[in-house]
Amino acid sequence: MSDKTDHPPVPDAFAALGVRPSILRALADASFVTPSDIQSMLIPKALAGLDILGQARTGTGKTAAFAIPILQQAVRGLATQAIILVPTRELAVQVDAEIQRLGQHTPIRSVPVYGGQKIVAQMKFLRNDPEIIVGTPGRVIDLLDRRIIGFQNIRFVVLDEVDRMLDIGFRDDIRNILSRIKGIRGAGDNTAADKGAAGAQHQTMFVSATISAEIDRLARQYMREPVEKLIAPGSDEKPTVAEVEQFYFSVQPWDKYHLLRMLLERENPDLAIVFCRTKRGAEKLAKKLHADGIECREIHGNLAQNKRERVMKNFRSGRFDVLIATDLASRGIDVADISHIINYDIPEDPEVYVHRVGRTARMGAAGKAFTFVAKDQGNELTRVEELINMVIQQATVEGFVARPTPSDWTDAPPMADASGPAKPVLSRFERPYGAGAAAPQTSAGPVDGVAVAPPVTLPPRTIGSKIPINRRHKRRR
Numbered sequence: 001m002s003d004k005t006d007h008p009p010v011p012d013a014f015a016a017l018g019v020r021p022s023i024l025r026a027l028a029d030a031s032f033v034t035p036s037d038i039q040s041m042l043i044p045k046a047l048a049g050l051d052i053l054g055q056a057r058t059g060t061g062k063t064a065a066f067a068i069p070i071l072q073q074a075v076r077g078l079a080t081q082a083i084i085l086v087p088t089r090e091l092a093v094q095v096d097a098e099i100q101r102l103g104q105h106t107p108i109r110s111v112p113v114y115g116g117q118k119i120v121a122q123m124k125f126l127r128n129d130p131e132i133i134v135g136t137p138g139r140v141i142d143l144l145d146r147r148i149i150g151f152q153n154i155r156f157v158v159l160d161e162v163d164r165m166l167d168i169g170f171r172d173d174i175r176n177i178l179s180r181i182k183g184i185r186g187a188g189d190n191t192a193a194d195k196g197a198a199g200a201q202h203q204t205m206f207v208s209a210t211i212s213a214e215i216d217r218l219a220r221q222y223m224r225e226p227v228e229k230l231i232a233p234g235s236d237e238k239p240t241v242a243e244v245e246q247f248y249f250s251v252q253p254w255d256k257y258h259l260l261r262m263l264l265e266r267e268n269p270d271l272a273i274v275f276c277r278t279k280r281g282a283e284k285l286a287k288k289l290h291a292d293g294i295e296c297r298e299i300h301g302n303l304a305q306n307k308r309e310r311v312m313k314n315f316r317s318g319r320f321d322v323l324i325a326t327d328l329a330s331r332g333i334d335v336a337d338i339s340h341i342i343n344y345d346i347p348e349d350p351e352v353y354v355h356r357v358g359r360t361a362r363m364g365a366a367g368k369a370f371t372f373v374a375k376d377q378g379n380e381l382t383r384v385e386e387l388i389n390m391v392i393q394q395a396t397v398e399g400f401v402a403r404p405t406p407s408d409w410t411d412a413p414p415m416a417d418a419s420g421p422a423k424p425v426l427s428r429f430e431r432p433y434g435a436g437a438a439a440p441q442t443s444a445g446p447v448d449g450v451a452v453a454p455p456v457t458l459p460p461r462t463i464g465s466k467i468p469i470n471r472r473h474k475r476r477r
Contacts, residue, residue, distance in 0.1 A: 011035075017043045020072050022105040030101060036061040037232040038207075043068055045230065046205060051223040053162075053216065054207040056232035058358020062207045063098045063160070070132060070156050071099065076107040079129035080149050082156035085137055085177065087164040089114040089305060090312065095160060096134045108132065113139045116305030123148060137165075137173035144180060151181050154202050159219075162206040163351060166218045178222050209235065209358060210351045210387070243361040244341075247395035248371040248381060254406050256372050257288060260344060262397045263370060264294060264322065269340035271315070273323045275356050277345035285344065286324040296322035327352055336365070343371035346380050350387040370395065 010024040013034050019027070035043070038056035045052055046069035056062050070082045086092050096112035103110070110132035111125045119142065126133075126148055133140070133149065143149045157178070159165045165174055182201060204223045211219075220227055251259050260274070276282040279300040286298035297311045297320055315323050316335050327347065338360045347353050353371075360367030371392070373381050385392055 014039075014043075014068075018047050019043065019068055023068055023071055023102060025105045026102050029104070032064075036065075038062055038230065038235075039065045039068075041230045041232065042066065042205075042207075045228050046070075046203070047072065049203055050226075050228045051204045052206070053211065053219055053223070053227055053229045054205065054232075055211045055230070056207070056209065056235045058209045058355060059361060060232060060235075062209075063095055064102060066158050066160075066205045066207060067095075067099045067102050070158075071103045071106055071108050074108045074131045074155070076131070077129070078131060078153050080131070080133055080151065081153050082132040082158065083140070083151070083154060083177075083181075084132065084134045084158040084160060085140065085165060085174065086134065086160045087136070087170065089116055089136060089308065091160065092134050092136055093309070093312075099132060099134065110134060113143060114305075115139050115142075116308070119143075119146075119148075137170055137177060140177055141173060144177070154181050157181060157202055157204045157222075159206045160208075161355075162208045162219055163210050163212065163215045164208070165206075166215050171218075209354055212351075243366050244357055245366075245368045246357065246371075246390075246392045247369070248373050248392050249395055249397075250375065251372050252402065252405070253374055254409055255400075255402055256344060257285070259372065259397060259400055260285075260342065261289075261292065261294075262400050263342065266397060267340055267368070269321065269368075271318070271321050271323075271335060271338045272340035272342060273325050273338060273356075273359055274342045274344050275325055275327065275347075277326070277347070279326055281345065282324045282326050289322065289324070294322060295320040296324055298324040300326040327356070335359070339367055341367070341369040343369070346371050346373055346377055346384075348380060350380075350384040353384045354388065 008028040010028050011033050014027055039061050042054050042065040074081050092112040092114045096110050099110045109130040111130040113122050113135040115138050206219045279302050282298045282300045286296050289296045299311050341357050341360050357369045
């Protein structure tokens with residue numbers, strides 16, 4: 001028979017932030033000892049009732065930062081006091097699981113709502129009037145239109161991954177939802193009445209790893225001044241966590257699969273996510289890897305929700321160790337043991353790169369990220385480096401030999417214009433060295449088993465290094 005002495009000691013550092021004992025007990029159960037920078041900054045401000053715009057690197061505990069104040073201040077039995085909006089189904093499930101873990105010793109309940117699952121299945125949980133709802137915009141609008149939920153009791157409004165939530169794809173849905181919350185101003189409304197007593201009835205918290213000036217401006221249209229903008233140290237300088245080793249490979253499209261195989265065999269990752277740009281690309285890549293004896297699964301928008309949940313459950317439990325994913329997973333996966341991220345397709349948006357890489361090195365763990373870059377994609381890599389404020393090293397795989405363009409390669413060549421045949425565009429990988437510039441060295445010593453090329457003096461803004469990689473598959477049982 002257990003008693004209080006069986007529980008681990010409560011984390012004093014969180015107690016000093018004003019966190020109540022029931023939540024401290026859950027934090028102790030989860031082995032939380034010291035709050036992260038964003039938690040130390042955000043929790044006291046949130047408990048004071050301020051509207052907050054928070055920025056911190058991925059994997060630094062932003063969910064706990066906004067969840068703890070909500071759990072502490074929510075009133076038992078009052079339905080839908082908090083609405084937490086997230087961009088993907090996977091992130092809705094993840095955030096809800098974290099809230100339930102932190103609130104396990106409190107009477108406050110949360111329910112995730114998202115598309116891809118029958119609405120009647122979610123209605124059964126909503127009939128119990130949960131205090132917190134975590135949802136994707138489309139499903140939340142559906143529930144509001146059907147009058148299954150209402151916002152008359154709203155006290156807390158959270159936009160997680162606010163940069164994604166306020167981009168063009170989601171902006172109309174977010175405006176639709178927030179316009180139904182009493183006291184939230186619509187975009188462009190700036191009257192004194194909008195900032196008055198009605199707005200004091202709720203608290204707004206928007207958080208993300210990256211917040212551009214444009215997103216900052218849009219977010220403030222839905223918040224009460226003075227807005228506390230909290231930027232965790234280093235998050236505005238280098239959005240990717242410092243523990244992630246980042247490399248790129250210069251590789252042509254027809255060689256990518258061969259390079260991936262060698263990379264996986266050499267690195268032998270505990271858990272790895274390989275990101276593709278399209279659903280069809282993820283399907284084809286997973287099928288080829290599986291046929292070659294590498295146990296893997298894919299996750300993308302074409303999968304039924306129950307299958308997506310099953311894939312993620314098996315990935316977390318180690319039933320397979322390579323997940324092929326589209327970007328729906330870049331913001332919806334919180335698996336502690338992911339050791340490797342591979343960008344099989346470099347993203348066009350550099351902020352997507354940040355969120356992909358943020359799936360590894362969670363909460364101080366180490367991790368590696370590799371990006372495949374074709375010769376005409378130097379600009380995409382440069383934009384990533386400018387955003388994260390660092391030079392990504394180029395890497396090579398020992399034994400990998402680039403092939404000439406195969407005769408059956410089907411990608412269309414650059415289009416010609418009226419003046420004659422198209423001229424090839426020289427990328428950062430092909431530009432000649434300037435007069436007097438030093439030519440690159442041909443060899444360098446290994447760093448932690450990775451062959452890294454020495455710095456090269458080039459006119460463009462970035463340089464690189466190469467990595468040898470192979471993988472022996474370990475099937476978990």
